[in-house]
Amino acid sequence: MASSLVIELVKQAWKIVEEGLKHERTAQDLGKTGDEVSPMFAEIVELAKRLDLPARQIESLQDIMKQMGEAHLKYSKIQCWDCCCAPCYKAELDKADKAIKDFISYRLSLQTAWATMEILCHIETTTSDQASSHRKPAFKIDRETLIFPELPIEGLNSLLMQNLRSCLLKDDGDKVFNLTGFAGSGKTTLAIQLCVDQQIQGFFNGNVHFKSVGPKIESSGEQLASELRERKGLLVLDNVEPGSEDLVEQCWKQIPSDSKILVISRVVLPGLGSPVAMTPLGEEDAVILLRHFVRPIGTASCNLPDRRILLQVVECCGGSPMAIKMIGRDLRGKPSEFWRQYLRKWSPSQGLSILDTHKKFFDHLHQSLQDSEEYKAISDFFMDLCLFPRYQIIPVSALLDMWVELYNQDEDGIDAMNVVHSLTAMNLADRVVQTREGGSSSDAEDDVDNQFLTQHSILRDLASRYSKEQAGEFERKRLIIETNGNDIPRSECFPQQPLRGIDAFLSVLKASILQRRVAARILSITPDQNDTPELRSIIQGAEAQVLVLNLCTHEYRLPEVIKEMKNLRVLIVINNGLRSTQFGNLKLLGFLKALKRIRLQNVSVPCLWEMKNLRKLSLYACEVNPAFENSSMKISEAMPNLVELKMEDSPDLVELPAGFCDIVSLKKLSIVKCRCFTTLRQEIRKLRNLEFLRISYCHNFKEMPESVSELQSLTFLDISHCRTLGKLPDDIGNLQSLTDFYMSDCLKTDDLPSSIMNLTRLQKVICDENTYRFWEVVKISIDFDLEVKTAIGMP
Template sequence: MQTQIARDLKRALSKLSSDDNSPGNQSTSSQASKRIRTRTFKGNERFPEFTVGLDGPFMKELKSKLLHGDEQVLNLHGLAGSGKTTLAKILCHDPQVKDKFKDIFFETLGSQFRGNEAIDELQDRLPEFGGNPVLLVLDDVWPASKNVVEEFRVQISAGSKIFVTSRVPIITLGRYPMEQLSEDDAVALFLHFIQPSDIDFDDNEIRKIVLQIVKGCKRLPLALEFIGRELQDKGIEELQKVQLEWSRGQSILDSNSELLAHLQNSLNLLVDESIRECFMDLGLFPEDQKIPVSALIDIWTELYNLDELGICAMTIIRKLMDLNLAAGIKVRRIVRIRRVEDNYYNNHFLVQHDLFRELAIHISNQELFENRKRLIIDMNGNDHPQWWPQQNQQEGITAHALSYFTKWFKDPNQKCVSARILSISTDQDINPDWCNVQADDAIVLVLNLRTTKYTLPEFIKQMRNLRVLIVTNYGFRPSELKNLELLEFLRKLKRIRLEGVSVPPLCRLKNVCKLSLYMCEVKKAFETSSIEFSKAMPGLVELNIDYCKDLAKLPSGLCDTTTLRKLSISHCNEFNELPQEIGKLEKLELLRISYCPDIKDMPESITKLKNLSFLDITYCGSLRKLPDKIGELRSLRKFYMPSCAIMELPDSIKDMDNLQSVICDEYTYPFWEVIKYIHSGLNIKIAKTMDTVLDWLLDLSSRGLFH
């Protein structure tokens, strides 16, 4: 052992000496300069022993930007352990990069950066390199030290570049998100770390096990390395054990404390406790699925008393995006020049990396069961969570098991579960009588389905504090929802969002103030209900209907819902008429009828909506004229009407004294330009017809209707 250490030390000293005396490293500067040179990439950083997925178009683009681009600073950002540092080292070893940049410096800053001596030293010595191009690689830069990047940018000479890796975007321009490994590359990386091994990985059955483990690692290089090294030199039984544990719902984070600590370090970016809580709420939705922003707004409004418009919620979401704790927002574009000034987020979706979802769930599960803020239940067939009471799988849930499980939620002699949020995910094999719980304190219930038929469980009627219900079906066909009448027992229920379900006939929901229907079948609910809409939901304030293909007309009695303030209908291709009685909605402030190509007429009674401040009729291609007295909408401030068949405006338009913003197409712009002479403060924007059509096609593509 001593001989081995002495030999390694001698080799290291010899290597440092040869690097310092080489022609590329010789200098007449002081000893401090030599210390800087030993921090260069070529003298100090280890070349990655094995890499995958770093020779494709993305790498070529980064290399091209580094060699020939105008950007002085390039920022590669992505999840912890996604391979950013490895990619940076590969770039530094590239012959063309080394040929252009005679001096390459590689320094890791990290989260604890406080006046790094090497950085200070390098800043002092930069002028000595003259006009020679220098490449500075600043690895793992956290927001607290981003000013270092700007200081270097000012000091380096023309032709020099700064390459920054970070978990979150550090600069405004020149940002490049790290790409995820493909499945083949992830398998290759996993097999590299697990070998040598006597296992035959060419065997089809073993290959399936490997693929499931790789899927459990979420194709994250760091996770693949950790798990691969743990299984190195192990037998096939060890792989089967990991596969079995993960298939039963155990997370990769439960068995790997080092990976857990690495990911938890990312949460140090969340200084604000309220934002941390919102991050934890992202785990309420299934992995590999888009999270509706409108659902988050509903949840956070009731849980954390945020504003109704979603302004604070969007601020939090953008913060999570900036910190890469949410992978990004997918927006199904409607009109590209339209802003979110009307706070319309029904087509905004958030995407989260699966490992961060598991991290949120893992942290939630660390609390005592009866004290958890969130109870997240993933039910796949008969595979129940680990904390589920033991039962006979053949006989289903026994009475004893039900009693045992129920007492966790409510027992006169024990504490009730304090969970304010209950999230239940089920697959197509779930038994509708799978449980009978009591969660009286729950404010939010999230049901994630994958079945063509779903019966709301009986325990819902006991959730007397429930304010928000989110039901989302992720299957290919709408889920037939039954037992909706249970909601009549919930006196505090205020917000309901249904997606991908076949809505049954309406029941009495007296306190519901917001109803959102997304990609639902609504004909049965709107046309066959024995209860008029105004009596079913007499306190409704907001109604959103999006992508409901069987909606032809609004339900009977809707116009008697005098509390309604927002009515939004978009992308309903069969919708062809507004009720003549719409003028009875005296409190209506927002009316959106967009991307409904069969709408031909707008009833005259719309002119009675004296409180209407926002009107959107975008892409109503069959709408040829506006009511003659539309100018009586004196409260109207925003009017969006691109891609309609309207060729002229009524004279009464000039009477809209409060109109501030108009979006139209090139055909109606001349008419609005005349109005602008009357109302000088009017802001008019033109949406070109082709832009609107392209947005429509992009929207269809985003829903997978074509590529």
């Protein structure tokens, strides 16, 4: 019995000794755990404070850290005289270890889940009373509307975001901003990034509200502005559609004067503050965004192809955030060979675009347009933009010539400019106003020749695709033919045929359509060779009304198919090459009895041709002297019904050929930026129907002939920026029909004849500061309304 008791005591004693021997290892494990989690706990506490989480949650985190530290400090070290206490110490260490594990496993996990849900559902801001723990949600995020729910700020048009942030952070200045962009450009995502921006939150004291309006407006302006009524704040109204301007105005009337409103819409809303247009992502932002989407989920990094391939991919995406998102997801985790395969699809040899390879992207853009009532009115004009090469600026003057004949617009360009403004308001194109050297922005805005359009490559592909969908098998409104050297000749008929060389293309085309040719109302041809007579095998020219030739060669001969174009009204030739194109085979134009408008750019015209019904001739950067000097045909006989003549930036024009003065039908004469131009002939008196005369930016033009005073039909005279012009005709006052007179940067007050006081019908004068005072005196002295402006604004 006694021996059994001793044995049992020995066993219990050994268990205690065993527990004591485990003490050191337990202490080491707890110390290691503490070293690992303490910095994390410290960061969690700091983030909890910044997120303004309840005090009890921060205190619980701090209590756990404190208990763990005290236990490790008190029980981890054992002195030799305390060895018998080792089991007790180990128990305390186990207790501390269990406490921290329980906290991490249960309480912290639940709190993390709660905090995540809270942040996803409500972006909360502090109130003006920083001591208060009551929190009120600033706005809700509908994550389905976001293109990028977790996007790095650097990848979302960082420059535009900085500029818009700066505007919102100004106490003075504009109070309402209209952020616009085409579908998928990232407007909503950018706006939400601004809403949660620390500087924006601080500037508005956390009073930032985000509301989606949408097509079905269920709230009044008073309700939308209710949360900003008492103190300064920022109200963001997303998805605002045309027709909602009154709603925004109601909001503006309800909020404090130091508050601001950011309106987000796909269309520019006139009258709603300062428009801010989304722009394509820059190269660096696009690469950052692509890296973000190609990285596999749950990984910190991934192996990517070299930067050259990344740049090629983002270039094909055209800086479109949505395109980059879709391509990035397709390329996620894929090897570099897969990337190269993608790039090959978009190469000129394949002729595909992202709209062809990603139907979902096309459907998104397509739906955004189909839902717009504004688009229906300008759909044809939008599709006409694809007649010009991608990445090239489109002259509005060329569009005007087309649209006058195709859609019966007015010849003054009022209708055309309204269409241009509609296209830019819908973000389907961007308008560029080019100011001539020495000129001003006001000069440029008044002249259609200074207006150009640029178009995103994806939007051009969209316009081209829409045009193809309207096409029949052999009849269509637009036919676009592009031949790319040794690569594939492409056309709307067979855009994806893997052929090489024009002969192979034609043979397959003939076999495919049984010798039938395609008839189109509008033709756009981008050749790469000097002569393309084979086009006769493709095109049935009888239906053509507009022909656009996009050149890039040193020589070009008109194709023989021109003879068939009996209904051709407009010929537009644009050379985008560096050197002037030698234009040949012009005799074919004599077959075009219906031709009314010709626009040539950067070509050399070797001779004149007979065009009895031509009404408008526009020559931009063209060499014209050979045609005017060496032709045996008289100008007045070649173009007897010419109404408008424009010559701009001609390198060899010295004087106006006398033959033009014999065309009595001429109403508009414009000679601009012709540096060698010196003389306007006395015979100009013959132009008794001339209403518009512009001789501007001709720096060697020295004298206006006296016979100009005999032009009794003249209503518009522009001699701006002719710095060598010495004086005006003494009898300039005889121009009794003159209503508009532009004379900035050319004459001084002493150079103005006294007869100028006789211009009793004058309504508008644009001058410079040197003559502004003189015209103000004239305005006071005469008894009629006169508007006097300087080219750079009123002094």
